[in-house]
Amino acid sequence: MRYLDEFRDPVLAAALVENIHRRSTRPIRLMEFCGTHTVSIFKHGIRQLLPPTIEMLSGPGCPVCVTANADLDWAIAVAREPEVILTTFGDMLRVPGSRSSLEKAKAEGAKVRVVYSTLDALQIARDNPDRPVVFLGIGFETTAPTIAASVLQAEAEGVSNYYILSMHKLTPPATKAILDSGESHLDGIIGPGHVTTVIGSQSWEFLPRDYGLSCVIAGFEPLDILQGIYTLVDGIEAAQPEVTNVYSRSVRPEGNETALEYMYRVFEVCAADWRGMGEVPASGLKLRERYHQFDARERFAVDPGPSVEPPGCLCGDVIRGAKTPPECSLYGKVCTPHHPVGPCMVSSEGTCGAYYLYAGEQDSVRHNLRS
């Protein structure tokens, strides 16, 4: 199949792996920011193909995982409001908040509908003009423009029962926060391919300039990722930190200007709460005053109660790359995809879930995969 098979070619993959082995001489730590990269790396078994000199860490790029419990509690409380239909992407359904999840709220009678696109949510609003329809706006710069587009569409049509609960987050400020914390000692970063399609590769120039770090923007197929890793190794070995785009079939230096224009017409930058990082300045998006009639936070006055983190859960540390999932005492024992404690185990893009599903909960099995 086009666009898949050519990026999964086993012969080319073997050649790239060999090049990585040949070029890599000193121990380095690389972080893939994006959860889709994390999953792809595990799903294709890329970690075991790498030389022992390269350590891969997973970053905060799972939108579900970085959503703070307080925000999640808010969403669940809104879903329980009478008459409300809460629409959401599927990933959020099972994520445990302080006391419940959207899935549980749904089982208890709340109207929660999974949608594939904001346009589906808008259609539900058109079909139910007498009920408030709230879209749970979780995601990074990839999803925010489509949500902005739905707001503009709702305004143009005069749909007055459509609301956005914006919990959008921006990726470069989170990356800065992780680097500034000094916890993870990184040598290079695999930048998020789809986010960068929107924001442009030039948004990452601060990495070599301010932090002396190499950054590669890579796609999500195995060859994309291997090419990205090779590029990082090469740049680090040569001590020439720079931003390299190996996903040029999607990413341009300036990004997608139309998408950005939509996004910033509807949203403005604000501080945001991140799980594991707390409040990060200028790292979120809220609706502009001009569109306040679509803001669920203005429409609903709910009190979800104090937020509580599950005791013992290390999701916050895993998100920052400060800990790996097996370092958490709950991992694989109390916390599994079947009985998740923290969001990183629930989400299809969460680091703990990827470790568990694709690499096994037992050391013996992980060892078996390497041999």
Added chain:
Amino acid sequence: MDKILLAHGSGGRLSHDLIRDLFLPHFAAPALAKLDDAAVVEPLATTLVLPDSHRLAFTTDGYVVKPLFFHGGDIGRLAVCGTVNDLAMVGATPFYLSAGFVIEEGLGLGILRQVVASMKDSAQEAGVEIVAGDTKVVERGGADELFISTAGLGIVPQGVDISGSNARPGDLVILSGAIGDHGIAVLSEREGLAFKAELTSDVAPLNHLVASMLKASSQLHVLRDPTRGGLATSLNEIALQSGVGIRIEEGKVPVHDAVRAACEMLGYDPLYVANEGKLVAIVAPDEGERILEAMRADPHGGEAAIIGEVIADPKSKVLLRTGIGGTRIVDMLAGEMLPRIC
């Protein structure tokens, strides 16, 4: 009379009319047509003239699917094939089915008639008789249009010993065809996805395929139809039941392009998507080619392929060798598969 009324389930005149006018024209087995409280059927041994040592296989399953009709099938065909296939997966020759209908008040009679006709066709295709039935009508909202439950009875011929606990290290893993067709066809119908024209459910009775496999070799150790939870879940069940490991090759598992494309877009893994007309067989290594040949000669096994092997360690785990040469674990599905954010 074009919709189901509560009175159709009352046991009175309307119930009788419904059975006489809608069900019996399609379900014509003499044992059913007598309308006694239970079907009296010939002992299966005399039907088949089997030696005394045969055993009976007996199974039951409930069917709920939305929408009732989808590209390539409908709930009626599912209800017949699903139960026939459950019997076939222990090597049984299926003979008799029962069918229970829970109908929501207000369901169009035309819809019910179509479902029943489809059950008749599927039963004929599988070579089974529907000999007992029941209908209940529940108030609007008490059920979602139509639920069907079927039970099935079959015979396991002498010498056949097929079970999820029979996989041994060295055995080969054979898949009867491409995975994911049913799940993605139903999903695309339900969600109105644009590529549905290319997607057809694989729902089909597999008993004839199994019969040809048994004719080719007695060394069938395990058979499973990977329905809900997909191939990944079936393989995990076998690995657990047999206390073995299973290793499959990603590149050898057939997946149709339309299903691959849909899965890529939605963030699904075809290994976890439901099938209704596929089976996975674990067979003795030296019989693999012979069984594969027999499968490929059957209309439901044309794309059959050897996809992997049973290994001693790690126990109770399924490993997948990826297209680029890495290895990863394939776990059971946790919860429902949900479309992702980005």
